[in-house]
Amino acid sequence: MAVSTLERSAGSRPEQQRSGRLRRLPLGRWGLRGVALVYLGAMVAPPAVAVVTRGFGHGFASLRDAMAVPGAAAAIRLTLITAALAAVINGAFGTLLAYILVRLRFPGRAILNTVVDLPFAVPTLVTGVMLVALYGPNSPVGGFLKRHGVQVIFATPGILLAVLFVTLPLVVRAVEPVLLELDRSEEEAAHVLGAGGWTTFRRVVLPAIRPAVAAGALLTFARAIGEFGSLVIVSGNITGRTLTAPVFIFQLTSQFKGDEAAAVSTVLFAISFALVLLTERLTRRRGDEFS
């Protein structure tokens, strides 16, 4: 959000004043910096180093061995595929919902705005239980679908539904603030010049919100890769078929295969870290992906 505001303020404030700002806060500049860096360093570095060094226990060989563990490659592949699908689907519908929330006035808009945040509040495990309650073999809906040859729970559709549920707010909340800041006169100009609704959206609105959509979709992808709580219920844990990487790591851990678990974790961790860096590049510290 606030891309234009930030640029304005960055332009109008002299560099000297900017660097002096922290000194006017309690603890002073170095005190604050120190507390912030020590806090993040102490919380993030040890677990990251622990997983990576354990994962590389015997160098790259142990990483290769881990990928050779039956089910590891399949689990990572399934995770990446469902996460990519979630990023694309929620990228499209998230943008649509952000557009609806910002540009359309209709009764129940406030309710929709609240409901979109639901996945932030509901525990992910409960999400999984909800999906089993709705689509499980013992429910009317699940029974109906099963009679028509569609299996949702303990199969890929269930995994995708769970991941879509959990990540829905991310794109909406990334795109919404950018749409709010967007100057409507450009759209009106396009309209006056004869562009239809779709052309206006594609040629005027979309270029402006594209970085936000991309950042939201990347975050969706990252979040979907790590999802565990709902999938441990929904996936049915069939090795090689419905086992996603985090659930696979959990299984390895509970079988006391710490080395293999750490190796697969290292692969997953590297992907997450790369995605976070990429998102940061796209938003340049201006997006507030969580609001």
Place this chain on the structure above:
Amino acid sequence: MSTRPTAVPARGRLIRAGVLALGLTYVAILLLAPIVGIVWTALKGGPHVVPGPLERADIQHALFRPVIIAAVTVGVPAVLGMVVALVLARDRFFGKRIVSAIVDLPFAVSPVIVGLAAVVLFGRGGWFEAFFAARGIQVIFALPSMILVTIFICIPFVIREVVPVLEELGTEEEDAARTLGASPMQAFIRITLPNMRWALLYGVALSTARALGEIGAVLIVSGAIQGQTETATLYVLRALEERQDAAGYLVALTLAAVSVLVLLGIEVFKRRQAKEMGR
């Protein structure tokens, strides 16, 4: 062409209605239908099924445990998160972008990996195991590790909410207070803190929701010992595995109800914040 002025708005309205219907249908199928599903499944035996399981000691314990963890936990990422937010919004230094990316890491990385890391650090043969064992502190399979992983997972929320607000606010008001003789601490408490309070509370509410519902990291770290380290989500998992579906669904429904209450808090804070930022 006399029909054109009326025809275009009519077509526009139709497209708008279509867009709206598409969005609402997606939300209804994806988010609302599962809620109907769990309410129906948990309560299909009638309302009298509710009291039974909720009076069981192990379930009450499991429901209360995450409340303790959340209460202990949420303060840390809130207070220290404010410090990080101030630094990210106001400071400039080499590597700031990396620090900013690291803030998002706990959100992106799988909670299972967080739990595994805690085991590598504090578990049997772990790096810090001897240190804590010598002092008689049980970290893994006990509350300390559950609190630690929850703090880790809650790191981003307050920071991500407060940073944009601080950036938007600028420092004019603080500068004015300082010119008028306020100390840095006074300026912070009287000016900065009130200005960011709704964003802060929004972040705290999001952290609370996450702390109450955490499963992946806590599952690995806690050992899920019944009546001791078992949280509500862990109980639900065990109940479903042991085919005690009725009790499991009921506790899940309870968790869902609590999370809806937290969500309403989230919305109140968010609206206040949006209002103050002039939207």
